[in-house]
Amino acid sequence: MTAPAAPAAPAGTAAHPEPGRPRSGHRALLEHLRPQRGRLTAGVVTGLVGSVLGLAQPLAAERVVDDLGHGRPAAGPVVVLSLLVAAGAVLVGLGHYLLQCSAESLVRTARCRLTDRILRLRVCVVERAEPGDLIARVTSDTTLLRQTTPLMVAAAVTGTLVTVATVVLMGLLDAVLLGVTLTVVALVAVLVAVVAPRIGRATRGTQEAVGRMGAALERALGAFRTVKASGAERQETAALHRAAEEARRAGVRAAAWEAVSATASAVVVQVSFLVVLGVGGARVASGDIRVSTLVAFLLYLFALAPRISQMAEGVGQLQMAAAAAGRIGDVEELAAERTDRVREEDGTEEVREEDGTDRVREEDGTEEVREEDGTDRVREEDGAEEVREEDGSDGVREEDGSAAGGPLGVAFDRVCFGYRPGTPRVHHEVTFTVPARGLTAFVGPSGAGKTTVFSLLERFYEPDSGRVLLDGRDIRQWPLALLRARIGYVEQDAPVLAGTLRDNLTLGAADPSAGDLARALSLTRLDAVADRLPHGLDTDVGHRGSRLSGGERQRVALARALLRRPRLLLLDEATSQLDAANEAALRETIADLARDTTVLVVAHRLSTVTSADRIVVMEAGRVRAVGTHAELLARDALYRRLARTQSLDR
Numbered sequence: 259m260t261a262p263a264a265p266a267a268p269a270g271t272a273a274h275p276e277p278g279r280p281r282s283g284h285r286a287l288l289e290h291l292r293p294q295r296g297r298l299t300a301g302v303v304t305g306l307v308g309s310v311l312g313l314a315q316p317l318a319a320e321r322v323v324d325d326l327g328h329g330r331p332a333a334g335p336v337v338v339l340s341l342l343v344a345a346g347a348v349l350v351g352l353g354h355y356l357l358q359c360s361a362e363s364l365v366r367t368a369r370c371r372l373t374d375r376i377l378r379l380r381v382c383v384v385e386r387a388e389p390g391d392l393i394a395r396v397t398s399d400t401t402l403l404r405q406t407t408p409l410m411v412a413a414a415v416t417g418t419l420v421t422v423a424t425v426v427l428m429g430l431l432d433a434v435l436l437g438v439t440l441t442v443v444a445l446v447a448v449l450v451a452v453v454a455p456r457i458g459r460a461t462r463g464t465q466e467a468v469g470r471m472g473a474a475l476e477r478a479l480g481a482f483r484t485v486k487a488s489g490a491e492r493q494e495t496a497a498l499h500r501a502a503e504e505a506r507r508a509g510v511r512a513a514a515w516e517a518v519s520a521t522a523s524a525v526v527v528q529v530s531f532l533v534v535l536g537v538g539g540a541r542v543a544s545g546d547i548r549v550s551t552l553v554a555f556l557l558y559l560f561a562l563a564p565r566i567s568q569m570a571e572g573v574g575q576l577q578m579a580a581a582a583a584g585r586i587g588d589v590e591e592l593a594a595e596r597t598d599r600v601r602e603e604d605g606t607e608e609v610r611e612e613d614g615t616d617r618v619r620e621e622d623g624t625e626e627v628r629e630e631d632g633t634d635r636v637r638e639e640d641g642a643e644e645v646r647e648e649d650g651s652d653g654v655r656e657e658d659g660s661a662a663g664g665p666l667g668v669a670f671d672r673v674c675f676g677y678r679p680g681t682p683r684v685h686h687e688v689t690f691t692v693p694a695r696g697l698t699a700f701v702g703p704s705g706a707g708k709t710t711v712f713s714l715l716e717r718f719y720e721p722d723s724g725r726v727l728l729d730g731r732d733i734r735q736w737p738l739a740l741l742r743a744r745i746g747y748v749e750q751d752a753p754v755l756a757g758t759l760r761d762n763l764t765l766g767a768a769d770p771s772a773g774d775l776a777r778a779l780s781l782t783r784l785d786a787v788a789d790r791l792p793h794g795l796d797t798d799v800g801h802r803g804s805r806l807s808g809g810e811r812q813r814v815a816l817a818r819a820l821l822r823r824p825r826l827l828l829l830d831e832a833t834s835q836l837d838a839a840n841e842a843a844l845r846e847t848i849a850d851l852a853r854d855t856t857v858l859v860v861a862h863r864l865s866t867v868t869s870a871d872r873i874v875v876m877e878a879g880r881v882r883a884v885g886t887h888a889e890l891l892a893r894d895a896l897y898r899r900l901a902r903t904q905s906l907d908r
């Protein structure tokens with residue numbers, strides 16, 4: 259069976275946002291800032307008090323100059339000035355630290371939200387996305403958000419307030435000199451308004467290029483052996499270098515605009531000093547103002563200059579933060595399976611599913627479920643279940659999950675399905691019924707749609723029309739987590755995750771007992787493998803299980819599925835890489851399991867399924883025939899042909 263291919267993402271999917279049509283970054287940024295408003299306010303207020311103390315310094319300095327000019331003792335004003343300088347510096351530093359702390363919290367929250375979202379994305383969405391780009395959004399974009407937030411907030415609030423207060427105080431000192439200063443501020447404001455959007459666009463370009471680099475790296479590392487064996491290192495390196503170069507160019511563009519903004523505002527501010535000095539000197543000479551007033555005014559201008567630069571820089575930071583927040587926000591807009599999970603300290607777990615089901619799971623294993631249709635259900639640890647329907651009727655559901663009275667097993671009822679709108683259908687009115695117990699095999703030519711049957715059962719995708727039923731109930735009505743908890747799925751390429759053998763076996767299983775673990779190991783003949791490994795079950799199996807053989811990986815995947823004690827076991831070419839002895843043993847195990855479980859297998863080698871209770875023959879997305887090996891040999895030409903090519907037609 260073909261592993262689900264990852265087709266190239268069409269332009270404009272949210273995982274590859276279209277350049278020039280980014281999600282509103284400013285709104286997304288506001289959403290990130292809102293939960294931190296308390297901490298941000300503390301940081302801003304502390305910094306602000308420090309800045310206000312700074313503002314009082316020129317007044318104290320004016321007093322010192324006047325006292326010295328008139329030969330009066332200036333010790334008192336000097337002490338006050340020193341205290342103002344020290345306290346102002348400490349408070350400004352503290353404010354900066356508090357802002358940094360809130361930026362760290364903001365980023366932690368953003369990362370957690372983002373990773374939660376990514377792991378809940380729909381399978382079809384992840385197949386269209388570039389994993390490396392998604393990773394870059396969690397790492398690089400959130401880091402940018404952290405770096406820019408404190409500066410931006412400080413500039414926005416402290417900068418603005420201090421500037422306004424400084425301007426008022428300057429106006430009180432001399433209106434003419436203030437007029438000169440405001441002309442300068444207006445010049446800087448125009449400049450910033452022109453440059454800021456360009457900084458934002460260039461930053462988004464940089465982050466997108468970083469995302470492309472992540473994607474290229476993920477592609478190369480994901481097929482590392484193939485890249486090496488094909489001698490494709492140069493080719494892959496070239497792709498990475500191209501992405502790095504694009505990131506550099508976009509970064510340089512952003513830096514150039516920032517430099518334009520910073521240099522121009524610095525020059526304008528310096529010019530304003532000279533102009534204020536010239537005009538102020540003339541006004542002192544004509545007796546309009548005192549020398550001390552000019553000194554105080556220049557000190558205010560001195561204090562104002564960095565604020566103006568800070569605000570210009572802050573607007574640049576805002577554009578960068580908005581670019582990052584926009585890219586993070588794009589992921590939050592991708593379609594996800596909605597399952598909210600809250601785990602309390604006492605072990606109780608509350609889950610809200612996509613379909614509106616609420617579930618409370620107690621530590622003793624009891625589970626209460628309230629479905630959207632009003633049905634309440636209490637499930638005991640032993641598997642028994644009490645059901646209270648909305649209409650008040652009570653029912654008891656069997657341990658196997660069947661609805662009282664409903665047909666057990668799996669059924670496809672005229673299912674039509676295509677992976678994407680506008681692409682040819684993969685299933686055309688697929689219809690079959692499988693009883694609750696027994697082994698059912700799916701066979702047929704490559705691309706016939708066999709794996710797709712399993713993907714629909716797992717609800718990785720929804721049919722375009724028709725119904726998929728498990729135990730008499732449309733699977734769309736099953737709470738998603740419950741449905742998947744009932745299914746053990748061994749994929750075709752038996753993925754093994756980085757980590758220890760134990761991590762892999764217990765993936766998704768609550769906390770299996772030693773007995774359950776030993777049973778799963780022995781059923782899959784992994785016990786001998788575990789004994790051989792240097793640290794037994796705690797041996798690291800490497801990236802994607804690279805330290806295990808293909809057959810061992812398949813057995814790990816099978817043991818993982820068995821540990822879930824599934825109601826329905828889906829095996830997609832799950833024994834294809836096993837040696838003859840292991841395969842024969844596992845076939846017996848699977849036959850045993852099929853006595854009280856629904857087992858569906860996909861097999862290319864008919865020899866592995868000739869003894870199945872029933873075989874479903876698929877061709878080009880349709881069910882051609884259903885029967886036992888002998889029945890199908892007698893009445894289905896395609897099956898006969900498949901059997902003949904494998905010398906099984908006798």
Ligand SMILES: Nc1ncnc2c1ncn2[C@@H]1O[C@H](COP(=O)(O)OP(=O)(O)OP(=O)(O)O)[C@@H](O)[C@H]1O
Pocket residue numbers: 259260261262263264265385677678684702703704705706707708709710711
């Ligand atoms: N994730 C996917 N996105 C888009 N098309 C897909 C995806 N997975 C499979 N297909 C297409 O759907 C069709 C049926 O695929 P499926 O994997 O169900 O076939 P199969 O019978 O299991 O094939 P094989 O025996 O080769 O594994 C194929 O044409 C395949 O290219």
